[in-house]
Amino acid sequence: MIRAHAVETVRAAEAAAMAQLPDGELMSRAALGLAEVAVARLADTEGTTVVGLVGAGDNGGDTLYAVAHLAESGFACAVVLVPTSGRSGVHAAGLEAAEAAGVMVHVAADDGSAAADVVAEADLVLDGIVGIGGRPGLRPEAARLVDAVDDDAWVIAVDLASGLDPAGEEGEDDAVWADETVTFGTPKPVHLLPAGEAATGRLTVVDIGIDVDEAPAAVERLTWDDVVALWPVPGSGDDKYSRGVLGVVAGSEAYPGAAVLCTTSAAEAGVGMLRYVGTPTPVGLVHQAVPEAVVGDGRVQAWVVGPGLDTDADDTHGRTQLDAARAALESDLPVVVDAGGLALVEGRRAAPTVLTPHAGELARLLTRLEGAAEGTDDAPSAGSGSGPSTDDARSSVNRPAGGTAGGQQGAGSASPSTAGDELPARGPGHGSVTADDVKGDPLGHGRRLVALTGATVLLKGATTLVVTDGEPVRSQADAPPWLATAGAGDVLSGVIGALLAAGLTPHDAASLGALVHGVTADRVSGGGPLRALAVAHGIRPTVRDLLARGRSAPS
Numbered sequence: 001m002i003r004a005h006a007v008e009t010v011r012a013a014e015a016a017a018m019a020q021l022p023d024g025e026l027m028s029r030a031a032l033g034l035a036e037v038a039v040a041r042l043a044d045t046e047g048t049t050v051v052g053l054v055g056a057g058d059n060g061g062d063t064l065y066a067v068a069h070l071a072e073s074g075f076a077c078a079v080v081l082v083p084t085s086g087r088s089g090v091h092a093a094g095l096e097a098a099e100a101a102g103v104m105v106h107v108a109a110d111d112g113s114a115a116a117d118v119v120a121e122a123d124l125v126l127d128g129i130v131g132i133g134g135r136p137g138l139r140p141e142a143a144r145l146v147d148a149v150d151d152d153a154w155v156i157a158v159d160l161a162s163g164l165d166p167a168g169e170e171g172e173d174d175a176v177w178a179d180e181t182v183t184f185g186t187p188k189p190v191h192l193l194p195a196g197e198a199a200t201g202r203l204t205v206v207d208i209g210i211d212v213d214e215a216p217a218a219v220e221r222l223t224w225d226d227v228v229a230l231w232p233v234p235g236s237g238d239d240k241y242s243r244g245v246l247g248v249v250a251g252s253e254a255y256p257g258a259a260v261l262c263t264t265s266a267a268e269a270g271v272g273m274l275r276y277v278g279t280p281t282p283v284g285l286v287h288q289a290v291p292e293a294v295v296g297d298g299r300v301q302a303w304v305v306g307p308g309l310d311t312d313a314d315d316t317h318g319r320t321q322l323d324a325a326r327a328a329l330e331s332d333l334p335v336v337v338d339a340g341g342l343a344l345v346e347g348r349r350a351a352p353t354v355l356t357p358h359a360g361e362l363a364r365l366l367t368r369l370e371g372a373a374e375g376t377d378d379a380p381s382a383g384s385g386s387g388p389s390t391d392d393a394r395s396s397v398n399r400p401a402g403g404t405a406g407g408q409q410g411a412g413s414a415s416p417s418t419a420g421d422e423l424p425a426r427g428p429g430h431g432s433v434t435a436d437d438v439k440g441d442p443l444g445h446g447r448r449l450v451a452l453t454g455a456t457v458l459l460k461g462a463t464t465l466v467v468t469d470g471e472p473v474r475s476q477a478d479a480p481p482w483l484a485t486a487g488a489g490d491v492l493s494g495v496i497g498a499l500l501a502a503g504l505t506p507h508d509a510a511s512l513g514a515l516v517h518g519v520t521a522d523r524v525s526g527g528g529p530l531r532a533l534a535v536a537h538g539i540r541p542t543v544r545d546l547l548a549r550g551r552s553a554p555s
């Protein structure tokens with residue numbers, strides 16, 4: 001597991017380490033580690049020239065010492081001092097070390113265009129403008145220098161890309177876009193959260209001897225090794241019931257394919273037994289595609305409610321299925337609620353619950369529940385026409401146009417959430433939340449839904465966030481953009497349901513499900529298009545291989 005720590009935690013750990021060490025030791029370790037990475041990248045790129053952008057704090061200090069090491073190793077090195085106060089504004093001892101090593105020093109405040117010319121010549125740029133002490137955004141003098149960086153230069157952000165919010169909460173376009181970030185001691189939240197991950201580039205952690213092992217993480221990311229630690233592997237005393245029975249209320253006459261996708265992935269994830277509750281068309285499809293599934297209600301350990309559920313159905317079969325969905329939500333069993341099921345959520349459930357919205361669904365749910373909490377009438381039901389807004393141009397999440405469900409051969413159409421995406425944008429207004437609002441602050445909006453429902457909220461996207469009250473946020477970015485395809489969410493809900501039925505906590509089931517779903521998509525895609533059904537069929541070999549990896553790893 002990768003664990004990222006909040007700035008306060010890092011500063012406390014640094015203070016504890018510094019109390020035991022000679023002055024300047026931590027900075028010296030940070031600078032040496034940074035210089036070693038820079039040397040390796042210069043070798044990879046056959047670069048010879050280095051420029052350090054140096055701000056007013058210790059981030060600039062790290063950079064000055066690192067550039068001094070690089071100059072001593074024979075590279076042509078310069079630094080540009082960014083603060084308007086010039087030399088007097090930067091780390092004095094670091095500047096002295098750089099000059100002693102023969103580094104050229106340029107003061108941006110004295111001659112900005114000459115400094116920009118120097119920056120433009122560099123093969124490798126060290127961004128030491130600000131680190132964990134930075135406020136989001138770049139000042140104009142810094143932004144001009146950053147703009148001058150050559151497109152082919154390798155940009156290493158020192159600790160974090162300057163301009164980003166270290167906490168990763170606030171989105172900020174005006175920031176350095178790094179090829180790589182060299183961070184010290186431990187990753188910071190910004191490195192793993194959607195607001196900063198893309199601008200962070202490749203993440204390298206340099207050990208400087210601070211101890212955060214016992215400190216709570218702010219953000220976590222499961223890795224392949226966690227599959228071995230968390231995946232429910234049956235023992236010799238198990239039977240199908242003890243391994244967990246999953247009930248699935250999914251699919252409808254309007255969207256039958258979602259039932260196939262969801263039950264297929266639950267079966268592929270190795271659930272002990274599957275019960276399926278649906279209307280005649282998806283029942284027929286599930287019989288064919290997943291003969292293991294038992295059709296009809298019965299005792300289960302967990303439910304998946306909602307993929308492809310038609311909450312507007314008013315025929316007898318549809319109403320019976322909706323009754324089963326509501327009964328599952330009212331039960332004291334763990335439930336994964338996805339797509340159409342989200343429209344049935346009225347607030348808190350006492351039992352473990354995972355809500356799996358994408359940005360548009362989260363916007364609609366918040367609008368409805370917050371409207372209800374305020375006693376306003378601003379509470380649209382699913383399918384009422386208040387769909388998510390158009391894509392945010394800044395977002396890397398290029399959701400496909402809605403209504404692409406025909407791409408699932410033989411599986412009928414996917415979930416109503418997909419159809420809902422075709423609906424017109426709901427503009428910002430009284431009490432309403434838009435999909436763009438959610439994309440602009442995914443974590444903040446996820447937390448709002450957690451506060452309203454007490455559930456674990458899994459917010460889907462290029463980076464999938466799993467938010468649970470009292471737990472570090474889990475952030476998974478394992479999938480290729482090809483996974484943005486109709487029905488992929490139906491597959492995810494089946495995997496999470498299987499894990500909940502086996503007894504995992506909602507937080508572990510959701511994040512482990514997202515990891516395996518994303519890794520499977522990556523394998524199935526192999527760099528090209530994928531189908532949701534192929535992802536569902538890829539779950540079993542992916543889990544097998546991830547578990548085998550653990551068995552073959554040295555203890």
Ligand SMILES: NC(=O)C1=CN([C@@H]2O[C@H](COP(=O)(O)OP(=O)(O)OC[C@H]3O[C@@H](n4cnc5c(N)ncnc54)[C@H](O)[C@@H]3O)[C@@H](O)[C@H]2O)[C@@H](O)CC1
Nearest residue numbers: 014026027030056057058059130131132133134135137159
């Ligand atoms: N504390 C420690 O023991 C260690 C700290 N290290 C380095 O020290 C950094 C933290 O240093 P500081 O606390 O001095 O803070 P920073 O160097 O991150 O930044 C603070 C300075 O930047 C200015 N500033 C803030 N936001 C700005 C913005 N948007 N544009 C321009 N200037 C801005 C502030 O006025 C202040 O002068 C870490 O990120 C890391 O690089 C490392 O040397 C490892 C050890």
Ligand SMILES: Nc1ncnc2c1ncn2[C@@H]1O[C@H](COP(=O)(O)OP(=O)(O)O)[C@@H](O)[C@H]1O
Nearest residue numbers: 460461462479480481483484486487488489490
């Ligand atoms: N740009 C992207 N990169 C990687 N994965 C993505 C991206 N966009 C969406 N996804 C993933 O694709 C899946 C889409 O699910 P969802 O939107 O619920 O589709 P559907 O409702 O059609 O099943 C989610 O797991 C989501 O995290």
Ligand SMILES: [K+]
Nearest residue numbers: 127130158160
């Ligand atoms: K930086």
